[in-house]
Amino acid sequence: MASTPPPETDEPQTTEVDLGTNIDLEQDLSAEKPAPPEDMFFSTISDPEPKKQEDMDELFRLNKPMNEVNLNEPEEDDDPFSFSNNNSSPKPPNEPSIQPVPATPVADVKEESREEAQNEVASANLSESLKSPQLYTRNIEEDDEEKDKYLEITLSEPHKIGDGMGSYMVYKISVKTNIAVFKNQEFTTNRRFSDFLALFERLKEKHLPAGRILPPAPEKDVIGTAKVKMAKDSEASPIDFLEKRRSALERFLKRLAAHKAFRYDPYFRDFLEISDELPKANNTSALSGAGMLKMFKSVTDSVTKIAVKMEETDQWFEEKSRQIENLYAQYKKLHSVAEYLHTWRKDLAASTKEFSKTTAILANAEEQLNLSRALSHLGEAYEKIDQIYLEQANSDYFLFAELIKDYVCLFDNIKEVFFQRIKTFGNWQKSEETLKAKKESKAKFEASNKLDKVPAIMAEINEWESKTAKAKEDFEQISKNIKEEIKNFDLNRATEFKTQLTKYLETLLQNQETIVKVWEQYLPEVKAI
Amino acid sequence: MDDVFEETKAERSETVDLNGGGNGDDFLKIEISDALNEKDKVKFTVKTKTNMKNFSSSEFSTIREHEEFIWLHDRFVEFEDYAGYIIPPAPPRPDFDSSREKLQRLTEGESSMTKEEYAKMKQELESEYLALFKKTVQMHEVFLNRLSSHPIFKCDSNLKVFLEYNKNLNVRSKNTKERFGGFVKSISKNADELRFINIKETDEFFDGQKKFLTDYHNKIREDCSRADRMTYVHKSVADCYIRVSTGLSNAATGELDPLSKFLTKLADYFETARKTENRMSSDTDLKLSDTLRYYVRDSKAALDLLHRRTKRLSDFETENRNLEKARKNHKDEKNAEQAQQNAKLKFEQISELARSELSDFKTRRISMFKKSLCEFVELQIKHSNAQVQTLRTLLQEQA
Numbered sequence: 001m002a003s004t005p006p007p008e009t010d011e012p013q014t015t016e017v018d019l020g021t022n023i024d025l026e027q028d029l030s031a032e033k034p035a036p037p038e039d040m041f042f043s044t045i046s047d048p049e050p051k052k053q054e055d056m057d058e059l060f061r062l063n064k065p066m067n068e069v070n071l072n073e074p075e076e077d078d079d080p081f082s083f084s085n086n087n088s089s090p091k092p093p094n095e096p097s098i099q100p101v102p103a104t105p106v107a108d109v110k111e112e113s114r115e116e117a118q119n120e121v122a123s124a125n126l127s128e129s130l131k132s133p134q135l136y137t138r139n140i141e142e143d144d145e146e147k148d149k150y151l152e153i154t155l156s157e158p159h160k161i162g163d164g165m166g167s168y169m170v171y172k173i174s175v176k177t178n179i180a181v182f183k184n185q186e187f188t189t190n191r192r193f194s195d196f197l198a199l200f201e202r203l204k205e206k207h208l209p210a211g212r213i214l215p216p217a218p219e220k221d222v223i224g225t226a227k228v229k230m231a232k233d234s235e236a237s238p239i240d241f242l243e244k245r246r247s248a249l250e251r252f253l254k255r256l257a258a259h260k261a262f263r264y265d266p267y268f269r270d271f272l273e274i275s276d277e278l279p280k281a282n283n284t285s286a287l288s289g290a291g292m293l294k295m296f297k298s299v300t301d302s303v304t305k306i307a308v309k310m311e312e313t314d315q316w317f318e319e320k321s322r323q324i325e326n327l328y329a330q331y332k333k334l335h336s337v338a339e340y341l342h343t344w345r346k347d348l349a350a351s352t353k354e355f356s357k358t359t360a361i362l363a364n365a366e367e368q369l370n371l372s373r374a375l376s377h378l379g380e381a382y383e384k385i386d387q388i389y390l391e392q393a394n395s396d397y398f399l400f401a402e403l404i405k406d407y408v409c410l411f412d413n414i415k416e417v418f419f420q421r422i423k424t425f426g427n428w429q430k431s432e433e434t435l436k437a438k439k440e441s442k443a444k445f446e447a448s449n450k451l452d453k454v455p456a457i458m459a460e461i462n463e464w465e466s467k468t469a470k471a472k473e474d475f476e477q478i479s480k481n482i483k484e485e486i487k488n489f490d491l492n493r494a495t496e497f498k499t500q501l502t503k504y505l506e507t508l509l510q511n512q513e514t515i516v517k518v519w520e521q522y523l524p525e526v527k528a529i
Numbered sequence: 530m531d532d533v534f535e536e537t538k539a540e541r542s543e544t545v546d547l548n549g550g551g552n553g554d555d556f557l558k559i560e561i562s563d564a565l566n567e568k569d570k571v572k573f574t575v576k577t578k579t580n581m582k583n584f585s586s587s588e589f590s591t592i593r594e595h596e597e598f599i600w601l602h603d604r605f606v607e608f609e610d611y612a613g614y615i616i617p618p619a620p621p622r623p624d625f626d627s628s629r630e631k632l633q634r635l636t637e638g639e640s641s642m643t644k645e646e647y648a649k650m651k652q653e654l655e656s657e658y659l660a661l662f663k664k665t666v667q668m669h670e671v672f673l674n675r676l677s678s679h680p681i682f683k684c685d686s687n688l689k690v691f692l693e694y695n696k697n698l699n700v701r702s703k704n705t706k707e708r709f710g711g712f713v714k715s716i717s718k719n720a721d722e723l724r725f726i727n728i729k730e731t732d733e734f735f736d737g738q739k740k741f742l743t744d745y746h747n748k749i750r751e752d753c754s755r756a757d758r759m760t761y762v763h764k765s766v767a768d769c770y771i772r773v774s775t776g777l778s779n780a781a782t783g784e785l786d787p788l789s790k791f792l793t794k795l796a797d798y799f800e801t802a803r804k805t806e807n808r809m810s811s812d813t814d815l816k817l818s819d820t821l822r823y824y825v826r827d828s829k830a831a832l833d834l835l836h837r838r839t840k841r842l843s844d845f846e847t848e849n850r851n852l853e854k855a856r857k858n859h860k861d862e863k864n865a866e867q868a869q870q871n872a873k874l875k876f877e878q879i880s881e882l883a884r885s886e887l888s889d890f891k892t893r894r895i896s897m898f899k900k901s902l903c904e905f906v907e908l909q910i911k912h913s914n915a916q917v918q919t920l921r922t923l924l925q926e927q928a
Contacts, residue, residue, distance in 0.1 A: 326783045334776035341769040348766050351759040358752040365748045367741055371895050374902065494788040501795060502927055509920040516913040523906045529899040 151257040152176040153272070155250040158242060160228070161192075167229050168192050171246060173253070175272050181264065183273060193218065193225075195271065195278050196249055202267045203256070209424070211417050211481035212262075213489055215255035216409030218248055247398060251406065301419070310422045314479065320486060321418055328411040331404055338401035345396050349389035356382035370529045381522045388511045388518075395511075399504035407493065414486065421478050428471035435464040556580045557677040559692065561670045562590065566662065570594055571623045573669055577692045583684065589693060595622055597691065597698050598669055601676075604687040611682075612837045613882025615890055617675035618826035620668040628658045646775045653768065653807070660811060664819070718836070725839045728846065732880070738887055739835050746828040753821040760818060763810035770803030791927070798923050802916060809912045816905035824894060831890050838883050841876045848872040 158169040170190040177185060200217040207214065224241040256262040271278070312318045356379045363376035442457045556579055563574035576590040602619035605611055632654055639647050676682045691698070730736040774796045781792035848869040855865035 323783060327780065330776070330780040330783055334773075334780055337769065337772045337776045341766070341773055344762065344766045344769050348759070348762045351755070351762045355752070355755040355759045358748070358755045362745075362748045362752045365741070365745045367745075368891065368895055371898055374898075378902070490785075494791075497788055498791055498927070501791070502924065505795075505798070505920060505924055505927075509917060509924065512913055512916040512920060516910060516917060519906050519910045519913065523903075523910070526899065526902040526906055529895065529902070 149179050150177060151179055151263055153250070153253045153257055155246055155253065158246060165229055169228060169242070171249060173272060179263070181269065187273065187275075189272065189275050191271070191278065193245070193249075194280060196252065198278070199267060199271045200252075203262060203265060206265070206267070207261060208416065208420055209478070210261075211420060211478040211485060212259075213410065213417055213485045214413050215252050215259075216248075216406050216413065218245070218252055221245070244397075244402075247402065251402075304423065304426075310425050316483065317418070317421070317479070324411055324414050324418070328408065328415065331408050331411065335401060335404040335408055338396065338404055342393055342396040342401055345389060345393035349386045349393060352382055352386035352389055356380070356386060374525050374529050377522060377525045381518050384518050385515060388514050392507070392511050395504055395507040399500055399507065403497070403500050410489070414489070417482055417485070421475070421482055424471070424475045424478050428468070428475045431464060431468040431471040435461065435468050438464055555680075555683065557683050559670070559673045559677045561666050561673075564662070564666045566623075566625075571665065573666065575673065575692060581683070583689060584693060591692065591695055593691070593698075595620070595669075598672065600698060601687060601691045602672070605676075605682070605685070606833075608685075612841070613834070613879040613886065614679075614681070615827070615830045615834050615886045617672055617679075618823075618830045620665070620672045621826075623662075623665040625658065625661060628654065628661060631657075642772070643775055643779070646771060649771050649775075650768065653771070657764075664815075721840065721843075722836070725836075725843060728839060728843055730839075730842075734884065735835065735838070735880070739832075742828055742832050742835065746825065746832060749821055749828060750825045753818060753825055756813070756818040756821055760810045760814045763813070764807065767803045767806035767810060770799045770806065774799035774803070794923060794926070798919060801919055805912050805915050805919075809909060812905065812908040812912070816901045816908065820898060820901040823897075827890070827894070831887060834883055834886060838876070838879045841872070841879050845869075845872040845876040 152175065154174045156172040156174065158171045160167055161170055162168065170192050172188055172190055174188045175182075175186065196218050197220075200214070204214055204217075221241070224245070228242065256268055262268055359382060360376055360379035363372050363374075363379060366372040366375055438457060438461045442454060442461060445451070445453045445457060558578040560576050561573045562576040565572045565574075571594065573593050573595075574590055575593050576588075577584075578588050580587060599619055602616070605616045632651075635647070635650055635654060642650075676685070676688055682688065730739070777792050777796035777799065781789045781796060784792060848865070848871075852862075852865040852869040855862045
């Protein structure tokens with residue numbers, strides 16, 4: 001695992017701000033880590049309307065011209081596991097202490113100077129462009145390294161390969177980036193759904209033990225997939241399902257691209273870059289060997305969750321864990337309500353359409369000319385309104401329900417991460433116990449004068465001492481990472497929610513304004529009867 | 530549950546005055562000043578103000594139940610002299626079943642929602658029930674007013690009894706025999722219809738009217754049912770908003786500011802929005818659906834008129850044939866002649882009346898649609914604008 005933790009942790013910086021305060025957005029956060037793309041990303045949604053794609057990309061693009069590539073970027077460690085990566089200097093949430101850790105990071109002067117030295121590109125105008133398209137006031141944790149690097153990903157409409165049961169859908173992934181590790185600055189590739197799942201599994205295996213929060217995995221859907229497979233070429237594939245899936249997959253990739261640990265991950269890079277088809281990931285299907293293994297593992301994990309009780313010395317984790325549990329439950333409920341709203345709105349669109357049809361029929365039957373015309377225009381007005389309701393139902397889904405769902409999954413992933421920490425703690429404790437046992441054995445040997453056994457046990461003791469030291473280090477590292485991750489997560493969540501829900505409100509507004517127009521246009525018709 | 534649905538009194542806020550001023554001594558103003566829902570029976574307090582001579586006093590009131598209104602309607606339908614008129618359609622039976630069902634479902638689901646949510650939804654249901662109640666009162670009142678404003682109907686003796694007679698009219702709802710009788714009647718009516726197809730309608734006007742009205746009646750009925758479905762779904766969307774609002778406030782409590790504040794604001798928005806959406810839906814119901822509904826019934830009444838006329842036409846033709854037969858056989862000629870003359874007279878009378886009634890029907894229809902549609906569209910604009918305002922202010926605050 002990681003090498004030595006950065007020296008900052010020894011610094012006696014303690015700003016005792018308890019979790020209950022507002023996130024103070026005015027604090028100086030320069031030289032903080034995660035890249036701006038993170039917050040930019042979270043304001044994006046996948047909209048069925050193609051024209052909005054451009055707006056989203058605008059938000060994503062930190063600096064449009066590609067000429068501000070930083071050629072002098074430091075040696076990027078390909079292994080995101082290296083916590084001592086220069087760029088990923090965790091901020092000083094302190095050692096497990098009784099005080100709750102500040103929700104806002106504290107500026108570290110040392111870090112700042114080091115990074116600024118490395119950064120060749122002037123940061124002034126960049127921070128301008130960063131702040132310009134914002135609707136929110138969140139203070140971005142600007143890593144001078146990262147903020148001029150972008151990794152834009154878009155997923156296009158899938159197309160079908162093959163026919164019948166053996167067919168599958170491929171999605172075209174288009175990437176634009178200025179990050180040097182990538183071979184090209186613009187490239188595309190095709191991937192199928194199981195490739196995404198495989199990527200997720202790999203990243204999870206690698207990063208979960210480090211305490212990283214993974215973005216929600218794309219969901220399997222047997223029925224939807226079967227329908228798509230069986231749809232003949234001439235028929236339109238179930239559009240809803242495909243659009244929802246494409247949108248979810250795109251969000252998945254975007255969240256990965258926005259997270260520092262993942263964007264440099266070689267698995268991720270391969271996923272994006274390799275132009276050939278990836279080997280079919282059989283281990284993602286439920287009935288495969290790997291699938292079985294996973295099931296076993298999850299069962300043992302559940303048992304462990306119940307069995308292992310960790311003595312929590314760090315109040316921060318205790319409180320945070322409680323908060324996460326609560327939020328998870330609340331958002332889950334909210335999500336089901338949001339979906340409910342979406343369904344009813346779709347129904348409203350359908351029933352409005354029906355009404356507009358019968359009104360038009362009635363208009364035909366009406367013998368008086370003016371009234372007939374008024375009725376037929378009423379039918380037309382309602383037809384327009386039903387379209388508006390349909391659009392609204394889409395917003396309900398993509399801007400509201402899906403956002404909440406993503407976060408429910410993310411909260412679940414966080415719970416996973418917390419559990420990892422407990423497991424790590426368990427490991428450490430076990431090591432300690434083994435070490436203690438060995439020491440006792442040694443003492444026994446010495447006492448009973450079995451001096452020949454001593455060297456062997458000494459060797460074992462040494463071995464276990466280093467193991468224990470490492471286990472402790474792992475635990476401390478994961479604790480630190482988690483705090484970092486959660487801090488960023490909290491900030492991002494606030495931003496993403498605000499941006500996306502504001503966008504949702506804007507669509508509500510637009511739709512209402514259109515409705516007003518429809519009725520205002522219609523009014524003179526009625527007066528003319 | 531019971532305390533709300535029973536013992537409900539509705540305040541009469543507006544009266545439909547079709548009298549247009551009350552002149553001379555044929556002023557007859559009827560209003561339902563009060564209504565009580567008691568154990569599944571609705572009791573209407575019918576108050577009359579009049580200066581007509583045939584009434585024993587100038588102001589009086591009685592209590593009537595729905596069945597008595599139906600009794601009155603049936604008397605008008607059966608009276609031969611009124612055959613040439615469109616009889617105002619009877620008011621629909623007060624039906625609170627759907628509200629009751631909804632309340633049932635709500636109480637069953639009480640455990641799955643928060644106290645707030647439950648209270649809000651219950652309140653929604655109560656106001657819905659109240660609105661339904663007001664509507665049924667209005668329907669009954671409109672029926673009476675159409676009678677009271679009609680120059681001939683207002684003098685009807687049955688109407689007088691209905692308005693004045695203080696004791697129960699003892700109109701029991703049709704027992705099995707009568708209901709069966711009614712059923713048989715409607716079957717024979719349908720049989721009549723089939724017979725009447727063979728009767729040649731020489732009059733273009735009536736032919737056209739029949740075709741038009743039948744077609745119109747069917748189509749407006751379809752439209753009305755679709756409108757009802759649409760308003761029902763619209764209301765459900767508004768109800769969803771309640772739950773969204775609660776969900777958001779609950780989430781807000783677990784979050785820190787500024788996200789917490791934002792979510793709370795959003796929750797408030799949904800709470801406000803749902804009231805507006807509700808109003809939009811109920812206005813659609815009141816102005817649009819109700820107009821459609823009324824003309825479903827009125828067009829049926831017009832069709833009934835045409836049916837009666839056709840019946841007389843068929844009687845006339847029968848008498849004609851009888852007369853021919855009598856003339857051939859030189860038997861009973863005088864009687865047959867008399868019968869034929871009567872039938873002819875009746876037929877001509879009804880045709881004349883029907884003609885004016887039908888054109889009246891058309892005028893009424895056009896003006897009512899115009900009025901209702903105008904009000905409807907204006908209300909929709911008002912509500913939509915309110916929504917736009919709320920959203921605009923909310924977004925400005927966020928910016």
